[in-house]
Amino acid sequence: MSQPQAMVEFRDATKVFRTKSGEVRAVDGVDLRIEAGEVYGVIGYSGAGKSTLVRLINALEPVTSGTVLVDGQDIHALKEAELRKARSGIGMIFQQFNLLSSRTVSGNIAYPLEVAGWPKPRRAARVAELLEFVGLSDKARQYPSQLSGGQKQRVGIARALATNPKILLADESTSALDPETTQDVLNLLKRVNVELGVTVVVITHEMDVVKYVCDRVAVMEGGKVVEHGDVYDVFARPAHPATRRFVGTALRDRPSPAALERLRRRHPGRIVTIGIREDGASSNDLTRALREHPVDGTIVYGGITEISERPYGSLTLEVVGDDAAIDAFVADLSRSTTVLDLGTAASPNEDPDAVGPRASTITPSGPPGRDDLATHLDAAPSHDPQAQLRRKGPQS
Numbered sequence: 094m095s096q097p098q099a100m101v102e103f104r105d106a107t108k109v110f111r112t113k114s115g116e117v118r119a120v121d122g123v124d125l126r127i128e129a130g131e132v133y134g135v136i137g138y139s140g141a142g143k144s145t146l147v148r149l150i151n152a153l154e155p156v157t158s159g160t161v162l163v164d165g166q167d168i169h170a171l172k173e174a175e176l177r178k179a180r181s182g183i184g185m186i187f188q189q190f191n192l193l194s195s196r197t198v199s200g201n202i203a204y205p206l207e208v209a210g211w212p213k214p215r216r217a218a219r220v221a222e223l224l225e226f227v228g229l230s231d232k233a234r235q236y237p238s239q240l241s242g243g244q245k246q247r248v249g250i251a252r253a254l255a256t257n258p259k260i261l262l263a264d265e266s267t268s269a270l271d272p273e274t275t276q277d278v279l280n281l282l283k284r285v286n287v288e289l290g291v292t293v294v295v296i297t298h299e300m301d302v303v304k305y306v307c308d309r310v311a312v313m314e315g316g317k318v319v320e321h322g323d324v325y326d327v328f329a330r331p332a333h334p335a336t337r338r339f340v341g342t343a344l345r346d347r348p349s350p351a352a353l354e355r356l357r358r359r360h361p362g363r364i365v366t367i368g369i370r371e372d373g374a375s376s377n378d379l380t381r382a383l384r385e386h387p388v389d390g391t392i393v394y395g396g397i398t399e400i401s402e403r404p405y406g407s408l409t410l411e412v413v414g415d416d417a418a419i420d421a422f423v424a425d426l427s428r429s430t431t432v433l434d435l436g437t438a439a440s441p442n443e444d445p446d447a448v449g450p451r452a453s454t455i456t457p458s459g460p461p462g463r464d465d466l467a468t469h470l471d472a473a474p475s476h477d478p479q480a481q482l483r484r485k486g487p488q489s
């Protein structure tokens with residue numbers, strides 16, 4: 094059976110910039126499908142090629158080779174008039190909002206309608222509708238300079254939606270905003286997707302944004318898509334080192350090198366981090382393993398979060414017992430989840446994907462992961478029954 098038509102499909106798409114210092118392959122042989130009605134994230138470090146990839150969708154950059162299909166049309170093969178029409182079906186918002194400072198909020202939102210030749214009364218009705226949707230009806234006559242960053246981005250979103258696009262491209266749309274405002278704007282993007290049925294493509298360098306708003310994600314590095322899939326799966330089984338680093342920044346469920354040093358100072362036993370996920374080990378498996386193996390386990394650090402409304406994270410335990418028993422406990426749990434044996438102070442193993450400085454401070458986790466149920470139990474007193482999962486087994 095043939096696949097349904099994607100909203101956006103890249104087929105071996107390549108974009109090469111020719112500069113004085115040589116060629117830059119900003120997008121390098123990308124094959125990717127973005128389905129109608131999803132929120133799709135494109136994440137990568139600076140220079141990975143995210144913006145260029147997304148600018149191929151509305152043909153702001155011509156493709157060097159390969160094909161980009163938008164709603165079934167080869168967007169780079171269109172004549173000027175057809176391209177104008179196709180572009181009116183693709184809205185875009187930007188990190189710096191790109192509002193016209195000489196126009197009021199209403200004037201900014203009306204601008205694409207004027208360009209598209211809408212008659213004045215229809216324009217006014219549409220602007221009023223959009224202002225209400227983004228919650229800015231009371232700001233209609235104000236100028237961008239009188240607005241906060243979050244309000245400016247709301248105007249940007251209203252303007253991008255003016256001509257009823259099928260796709261909204263959001264290029265680092267929350268990178269200039271504080272965490273609180275970021276969450277408001279991401280909630281608005283969710284509403285755009287759910288209530289208006291618009292396919293949203295979110296470019297970001299923050300995995301928190303992906304975690305909060307996206308259904309699927311592509312990770313870019315050096316112009317290539319190095320990994321893509323459902324957000325939960327990518328979080329649960331990150332394969333590429335770049336993905337593992339991004340995932341680490343969003344979960345903060347594993348101790349940073351600094352926190353690990355502190356844990357080792359406080360807890361002489363073996364430090365073991367265990368992944369907790371819906372389709373693998375749960376806390377029940379952990380309880381079972383502790384019951385079945387002659388070891389004691391105390392939770393010393395952890396963070397369980399929700400990704401796509403499903404629980405995910407990890408718990409770090411101090412495991413005390415005979416070396417062979419601890420090895421068997423680790424091997425047992427390794428069959429159903431990721432287990433990281435971080436060793437002891439005397440014989441330490443490093444976390445290969447550790448995020449954060451080695452100094453003696455932990456950077457507190459920041460929103461928009463405020464929905465996290467993060468429970469950093471490192472500081473919990475060892476007599477706290479909530480922080481302990483103990484099992485007294487037969488000591489050998």
Ligand SMILES: Nc1ncnc2c1ncn2[C@@H]1O[C@H](COP(=O)(O)OP(=O)(O)OP(=O)(O)O)[C@@H](O)[C@H]1O
Binds near residue numbers: 119137
């Ligand atoms: N117009 C251009 N001319 C020459 N090189 C360019 C041009 N636009 C982008 N590049 C180069 O292409 C590569 C990818 O850039 P791009 O802006 O797509 O990356 P990005 O992942 O969006 O990065 P950032 O998050 O910093 O915007 C970079 O090496 C960049 O310098």
